[in-house]
Amino acid sequence: MEHNLGMDPDTIQPLLKSLAETTHAVAADVIAVDDGVPLASWGRAVNAGVQGEALSEMRDTIRDVTSDVANREPDDAIAEALIPGFTLMAHGLWHKSFRGSLCIMRPDDQPWTENDRALLKMAADLCRSVMEAGNISRDHGRRLDLLVSYVASELMGVSAMDHSETTYRVLGELGRFFEVDTCYLRHNDPQLRASVLVDEWPRREDVPDPDPLGVISWDDPISAVTKDLREPYVVRPRGGPESYQARVEAGSGIHQASTAMVPLVSGDTTRGVLGFVHFGDRDWSRAEIRALQAIASLLVQLDARVTAEESLHHHAYHDELTGLPNRRSFVETLTDILKENPEAPLTVLFADMDRLKTVNDVLGHSIGDLFIQAVADRLRESVRPDDIVARLAGDEFVIVLRGVDNVEHAERIARRLLNHLTEPLDVGGHVVSRSACVGLAVNGGNSSAMEELLGNADVALLEAKKRGGNSVVSFNDDLRWRLLDRADLEFRLRTAIGEGxxxxxxxxxxxxxxxxxxxxxxxxxxxxxxxxxxxxxxxxxxxxxxxxxxxxxxxxxxxxxxxxxxxxxxxxxxxxxxxxxxxxxxxxxxxxxxxxxxxxxxxxxxxxxxxxxxxxxxxxxxxxxxxxxxxxxxxxxxxxxxxxxxxxxxxxxxxxxxxxxxxxxxxxxxxxxxxxxxxxxxxxxxxxxxxxxxxxxxxxxxxxxxxxxxxxxxxxxxxxxxxxxxxxxxxxxxxxxxxxxxxxxxxxxxxxx
The missing domain is CATH 3.20.20.450 (EAL domain)
Structure with missing residues (x-):
């Protein structure tokens, strides 16, 4: 049975290799419905020890799974199956007349994770884009196929951490391949109502300030065109908008240029453009434009994945109610600061609002939440940009004052902060005023470890609470001895009853x-x-x-x-x-x-x-x-x-x-x-x-x-x-x-x- 992939099967191998390495799979294959033999593959099941009846059973299982996922909706197109000694995961794959799956396999003692599933889905989307690019004409032939496959494999394992570096590397490869003088990636920003430069290759050494190419308002004629661009847009020196040529000259000093812009389309939304500029005149063939469309599709998929990853990271490290860093984020940040310099000049403040429960009981939890948000805003306003503000839990906040290692100085700041916090707040039509307490610990001496520094500030806060509302207490030797005394009592009490x-x-x-x-x-x-x-x-x-x-x-x-x-x-x-x-x-x-x-x-x-x-x-x-x-x-x-x-x-x-x-x-x-x-x-x-x-x-x-x-x-x-x-x-x-x-x-x- 013949199956039209729309491209040379070897072209897709770099993507399959990248997928297998990223998911630690022993094999990655493109399988057609009703066929257990790979049309394109990386790695071999035989090399992994699958032979004889086991190999036949594996192919039967692959056929069944492929038929299953190929008939599902895209949102539910992943299935898993067990083969003796191995576990298989497949994602449906469709392109024109082709129906099949993208399969990966690894030993059954390594169960698939949600991250593996996300990578397989992304790889399936990339495969479709590569297959789309395979229908181009022969003027560049196999080289364009390989370019799209190379870009797909480069983007396969990209995370938010290395997103920027990979994007620049891909732009460089594209610029050299198409022999243009510069290429760029721009994203639309609905809040700014403008097109924003993400990156360019090569990066300009002398960038004007302000950069006329950095942020271009949608009021600009060219930016207005790209805002809702759905099809590739080519501008050449003769017949192109004079305003565009003028902007290019202002940003680069080049008098004449031709450009090709391919929209980054996601559903009904244009997220930006991938652009290429050649100084002078250049003709872009339909084959090249189709390849660029496939690459733009890959970039859109990467952007969606990185955005989702950044969103998950943000939620993992930020408080949902206030947007402030949460305990996990704060602890990691402070740990990194002290690891770099154990004697870093800083002070930790614990601030706790008094009797928040009364606000919740009398005015309701929605007003209580608004009050906490207002307190968070006041804390942000009360400290310098380099200082750190985080919400640990409930009505408890922690602040790191950078560069403050003097108790008297820290207490003055804490008192000023406390006065600001306790001013009446208009919250949801209610005037709310709460007292607060602050405990502080200055880094240095015996408190250079993160846990000890936080513990000392917490002990100081407990002492402030004992003294009553609007108290500021610094951790000192007296509190240290009391803390040690309490620790000793706790240790000995656990055996005191049993030991008579x-x-x-x-x-x-x-x-x-x-x-x-x-x-x-x-x-x-x-x-x-x-x-x-x-x-x-x-x-x-x-x-x-x-x-x-x-x-x-x-x-x-x-x-x-x-x-x-x-x-x-x-x-x-x-x-x-x-x-x-x-x-x-x-x-x-x-x-x-x-x-x-x-x-x-x-x-x-x-x-x-x-x-x-x-x-x-x-x-x-x-x-x-x-x-x-x-x-x-x-x-x-x-x-x-x-x-x-x-x-x-x-x-x-x-x-x-x-x-x-x-x-x-x-x-x-x-x-x-x-x-x-x-x-x-x-x-x-x-x-x-x-x-x-x-x-x-x-x-x-x-x-x-x-x-x-x-x-x-x-x-x-x-x-x-x-x-x-x-x-x-x-x-x-x-x-x-x-x-x-x-x-x-x-x-x-x-x-x-």
């Missing part, structure tokens, strides 16, 4: 009228091997950050129940209740109620002997889940107290539905109760509220006798505080429980213990 370094101390709760201990509150301490005994305030935040809250909380519950059982087995009167503070994470864990029930059974405690303390903030964080757990604890009979009551405000509306027994009045109201009428009014209101709901009250932070008197006057009869006792060890509590009578009348109650 945790301790429980107990703070008694007293009956203010009778002086008896009514309960003890279990408070965790860490017996650090080097730092000694640490209070919970120095490490609990780290416990929460590294997700050890549940493990530590269960250890505390178990140890408190164990100690209570030990007191009950002794001859001394045991406390009525042991109270244990529970974190939010523990409270909403699925098996928490079951765990508490197991402990009560293990140690033989009555449910009312165990008290669970939760803070108002814990209650309000996940009210539905918390309520379900509290109801489960209530069903067990465990007593529940709200700690630090009065500081959360919003939980008052939920107090009626919460199954609690006790309100512990926060020390911030109790400490000045005897001398501050406002605090006295608040404590009085809490006590009255508790009475209304049939709840008991316990005052925290009692430090003087006047406070005891005031509490009794207001009706609160139970309290904790340093006046009566600091948190002490279980052994000390045992001694005090053994002391008969009125604890409040003993010497240690007066603060001398």
């Amino acid at each position: 370094e945790m301790r429980l101390f107990y703070q008694p709760e007293f009956d203010l009228r009778g002086g008896q201990i009514t309960a003890v509150e279990a408070l965790v301490r860490w017996q650090h091997p080097e730092r000694g005994l640490l209070s919970a305030d120095s490490f609990v935040s780290v416990v929460e950050e590294i997700n050890l809250s549940a493990e530590l909380g269960r250890w505390v519950l178990n140890e408190a129940c164990r100690q209570l059982a030990e007191w009950k087995r002794s001859s001394i009167p045991a406390p009525d209740v042991v109270r244990v503070n529970i974190s939010a994470g523990e409270l909403i864990s699925a098996d928490f109620v079951g765990f508490v029930g197991t402990l009560l059974s293990r140690y033989g405690h009555k449910p009312q002997e165990l008290g669970i303390e939760i803070t108002e903030s814990t209650v309000m964080r996940d009210i539905d889940d918390v309520l379900a757990t509290l109801l489960g604890l209530r069903r067990l009979g465990v007593s529940i107290a709200i700690d630090d009551f009065g500081t959360g405000y919003s939980s008052l509306s939920h107090l009626k539905q919460l199954p609690v027994h006790t309100l512990k009045i926060d020390r911030s109201f109790v400490s000045t109760l005897a001398h501050d009428s406002g605090d006295r009014a608040i404590v009085s209101a809490i006590i009255r509220l508790a009475e209304a709901f049939n709840l008991s009250t316990v005052a925290e932070g009692v430090e003087d006798i006047d406070t005891v008197t005031a509490l009794l006057q207001l009706g609160c009869e139970r309290a904790q505080g340093y006046l009566m006792s600091k948190p002490v060890s279980a052994a000390d509590i045992t001694k005090r429980l053994a002391e008969p009578g009125d604890y409040l009348g003993s010497s240690w109650w007066m603060g001398r213990s």
Whole structure:
């Protein structure tokens, strides 16, 4: 069976070779429908080890796949198939009466990728262009075929990185082949409404400024012709537009020239022109023009591929909302800067807008997005062109100040930037103003590594947030030591529980009228091997950050129940209740109620002997889940107290539905109760509220006798505080429980213990 490729099969081999090398294929072939033997090929299946029955099976598979893809629509013209030991991928190929496929093959342990598919599609498009060029007349004969095939193979593996270099090389080959004095590539720019010079061969040494050939408005007669050019356009000295000859003379100094311009057509759009200029007169044959049309088609396909690649690269390295570089782009850029010069003078700023969630909740996420875009614009306006601005996530931005390696200078810039950021913004008809915080780290000393420099700026930002809105904090030695201290705590905490370094101390709760201990509150301490005994305030935040809250909380519950059982087995009167503070994470864990029930059974405690303390903030964080757990604890009979009551405000509306027994009045109201009428009014209101709901009250932070008197006057009869006792060890509590009578009348109650 004969098949008309429209050209010498050998002409297409450079393209097939380029395709195979780019996709790491062992063979690349042009196959006609109903035929398993290649019409044009590079590489051989036999050389790859396919023989005998396997070769026959391969040809049958190729025939089936070729018939399949040749009957598909162009957008769905790729298919894959397995041959013993190999994998085949084919793309439909059509030209006039020819129907077939372009096939590539490689070992089956190398699956095809999306990039391979894109390259095969591009190669199929290039093949069609080469086949089109094969229908030219014989005045240049095989040489024009080879030229088009050469250009196709050159463009096959081009990426955005080497696009410009390859384009110039191809222009040079074309210029020498057609023996013209210069050739060029121009693209249409709809935004400029002009034709823009992309490249030219040879490049002019003395280019006028402004360059009359650089950007030519579509108002220009010649540019107006090329704007929507659909067919080749030839201009010769005699009979050509005088305006064109004048422009050529202005740009090159040549008095007369002939030119051929071939449009770069994509669908219904003319994307630009490929042009050739000969100084003097030159006739262009139809064969040459047809070859140039095929090459222009190749350039259009390359441009579409590179544009798509650049778009993917842009999306991969830029934030979609603001257009700023994203984290990936920023990290790579900063890494490259420091790799080139570890001591590069620069400062990293972390900027974070405060309470953006409020904007989203009140005005909606669309306004929140507009606000973020406006903030990004202000950041761009606030820095120099050489500085780097990126959006890392949410409302967090990072800026690199190039050439700034002085803390005082960096802080002045940060303060100016902060003032600009916090000015009110008109966003979607709403005036929005947010405070912000900035943390900064100057390169140099111990922070020349990218990760450390970013980490230092982040630590400074966290410190700025702690200080409140509109704060600027520079990373310094103090923060460095705190960072190292925190890292040390994190490292040691991961083993501290298992190695028995945790301790429980107990703070008694007293009956203010009778002086008896009514309960003890279990408070965790860490017996650090080097730092000694640490209070919970120095490490609990780290416990929460590294997700050890549940493990530590269960250890505390178990140890408190164990100690209570030990007191009950002794001859001394045991406390009525042991109270244990529970974190939010523990409270909403699925098996928490079951765990508490197991402990009560293990140690033989009555449910009312165990008290669970939760803070108002814990209650309000996940009210539905918390309520379900509290109801489960209530069903067990465990007593529940709200700690630090009065500081959360919003939980008052939920107090009626919460199954609690006790309100512990926060020390911030109790400490000045005897001398501050406002605090006295608040404590009085809490006590009255508790009475209304049939709840008991316990005052925290009692430090003087006047406070005891005031509490009794207001009706609160139970309290904790340093006046009566600091948190002490279980052994000390045992001694005090053994002391008969009125604890409040003993010497240690007066603060001398």
